[in-house]
C-alpha cells in the first residue's frame with residue numbers, strides 16, 4: 001500500500017536521531033531545514049554532522065554539546081549532539097525517532113520500544129520497521145514537493161525529484177508567501193465564495209506573469225550575504241521586479257579538502273554559475289570579484305560592481321597564543337600570494353594549506369589546527385565576525401600584503417546585452433568599476449593564471465590616472481612595482 005504524504009509541522013517537534021554517520025547527517029540536515037529540534041546521539045560523529053552543527057564544538061570530557069546554530073538564513077536551527085551510546089532514557093519526550101546506526105539489532109530493539117510508546121519511528125535500513133519514510137524533497141520556502149516510491153527504489157525517488165526540479169520554476173516559494181498575505185485580505189473582505197475563487201484565480205495568474213530576475217550565487221553564508229546586498233540595491237532601482245536567489249553548488253564547494261590548485265584553480269567556484277547564466281537557468285550572478293576567471297566566459301561580462309569594501313588581508317590568531325614569542329608559527333592559507341608576502345612580514349611563519357568557507361576556517365583556527373590564519377577583511381566584516389573576543393585581528397598594511405585583483409569587490413555578471421546586464425550597469429559604482437577594470441587588465445597583461453603569487457591593487461590618483469601596485473613572486477622572490485595607467489587605457493570589464 002502506498003504511503004500517505006501528511007505534511008507535518010516539525011518546528012515544534014522533538015526529533016531524536018540515533019547514529020552519527022552519513023545517513024544520520026543527511027536526515028539531520030533535512031529535519032533542520034524544516035525547523036525541527038534535533039538531538040543526535042552516537043559515539044562516533046562524522047564530519048558532515050559536525051558541519052551541520054557548524055558553530056559547535058565537541059566537548060569530549062562532558063560528552064555533551066549544545067548548539068544554537070546561528071548559521072541559518074531564516075530562523076535559528078537547533079541541533080544538539082550527544083557523543084555517546086544511546087540509552088532508553090533518550091527517547092522519552094521525543095515525538096519522532098530515527099534509528100540510523102549500523103547495529104541492526106539495536107535499531108529494531110529501539111523501533112519496538114518506540115512503537116510501544118506511540119513514538120513515530122524510522123529505521124533507515126529496515127523498511128518494515130518504519131512508521132514513515134523520508135521522501136525525496138524539493139523545497140522552495142513553504143512550497144514543498146515530495147516523492148516516495150513506497151521504499152521500492154529510493155534512487156528512483158531521487159531521480160523523479162531531479163526531473164521535476166528541472167522543469168519547476170524557482171520562485172514558487174516567494175509567490176506562495178505573497179499570495180498568502182493577499183489571501184488573508186481577500187478572505188476577510190469578500191463574503192461570496194465564488195467571487196473569492198475568481199479573485200484568487202486572477203491573482204495567481206497575475207503573480208505568475210510578473211517579471212522576475214533569478215540571481216545565482218554559491219550557497220555559503222558569505223555568498224548569500226553578498227547577494228542580498230546586491231538585491232537590496234537592485235530593489236531600490238527596480239521596486240516592481242522580483243529578484244530571486246538561486247543557490248548553485250559549485251565543484252569548489254563540493255571538494256572541501258583538496259587544495260584548490262589541485263583541481264582546477266579558483267574557476268571551480270564560478271564555472272557552474274557561468275554555465276547557468278549561459279544556459280538560461282539564472283539571469284544574473286553575484287561573485288566575489290577576486291574569484292572570477294579573467295576574462296569571463298565568452299558572451300558573459302561583469303555588468304557592474306558594488307562599492308569596494310576594505311581591501312586588506314587580516315592575520316587572525318587566538319588571543320591566548322603569542323605568535324611573536326614563537327620560533328616558528330603556522331599560518332593556514334591556500335593562497336600563494338599570501339604565502340610569499342607573509343614570509344616577508346613574519347619570517348618565522350610556516351604556511352600550511354587551508355580550505356573551507358570563512359566560518360570553517362575560523363573553527364579550524366579555534367580548534368588549534370593552525371597558530372594563525374589569513375582572511376580577507378571584507379569577508380569577515382560582511383559576516384560580522386571581525387570582533388570575536390577570543391581572537392586577535394591584525395590588519396596587514398596593503399603595501400606589505402598586497403591584495404588580490406578585485407579583493408573587496410562584489411561583482412555582478414550577466415549575458416552581455418540582456419536586461420539584467422543593464423540593470424546591474426545602472427547600479428554599478430563607477431569608481432570601483434574603474435579599479436576593477438585596471439586590476440583585471442593588468443592581470444591579463446601579466447598573463448597570470450588563477451593560482452599564482454600575484455597581487456594587484458589599483459587606486460585613483462586623480463580622475464584620469466590610476467596607480468596600480470603590483471606584487472609578483474613568480475620567481476620565488478617578492479618583487480614590487482607601481483604602474484600608472486590612464487583611465488582611457490582600460491578595456492571594458494571582461
Ligand SMILES: C[C@@]1(CC(=O)O)c2cc3[nH]c(cc4nc(cc5[nH]c(cc(n2)[C@H]1CCC(=O)O)[C@@](C)(CC(=O)O)[C@@H]5CCC(=O)O)C(CC(=O)O)=C4CCC(=O)O)c(CCC(=O)O)c3CC(=O)O
Nearest residue numbers: 124125133134135136137148149150151153154155157158
Ligand atoms: C525506506 C527508506 C527509509 C528512510 O530512509 O526513510 C529508505 C531506505 C533505504 N535506502 C537505501 C539506499 C539508498 N537511499 C538513497 C537515497 C534516499 N533514500 C531516501 C529514502 C528512503 N530510503 C526511504 C524510502 C523512500 C521511498 O519511498 O522510496 C531518500 C528518498 C530521502 C532521504 O533519505 O531523505 C533519499 C534520496 C534523497 C534525494 O535525492 O533527495 C540512495 C541513493 C543515493 O544515495 O544516491 C540509496 C542507494 C541506492 C538504492 O539502494 O536505491 C537502502 C539500502 C541500504 C543498503 O543497501 O544497505 C535502504 C534500506 C532498504 O531499502 O531496506
Ligand SMILES: NC(=O)C1=CN([C@@H]2O[C@H](COP(=O)(O)OP(=O)(O)OC[C@H]3O[C@@H](n4cnc5c(N)ncnc54)[C@H](O)[C@@H]3O)[C@@H](O)[C@H]2O)C=CC1
Nearest residue numbers: 019020021022023024042043044085086100101102124125
Ligand atoms: N535510508 C537510507 O537512505 C540509507 C540507509 N543506509 C543504512 O543506514 C545505516 C547507517 O549508515 P551510515 O550512516 O553510513 O553508518 P555508519 O556506519 O557510518 O555509522 C554508524 C553510526 O552508528 C553509531 N552507533 C553505533 N552503535 C551505536 C549505539 N549503541 N548508540 C548510538 N549510536 C551508535 C556509530 O557511532 C556511527 O555514528 C547503515 O545500516 C546503512 O546500511 C545506507 C544508505 C542509505
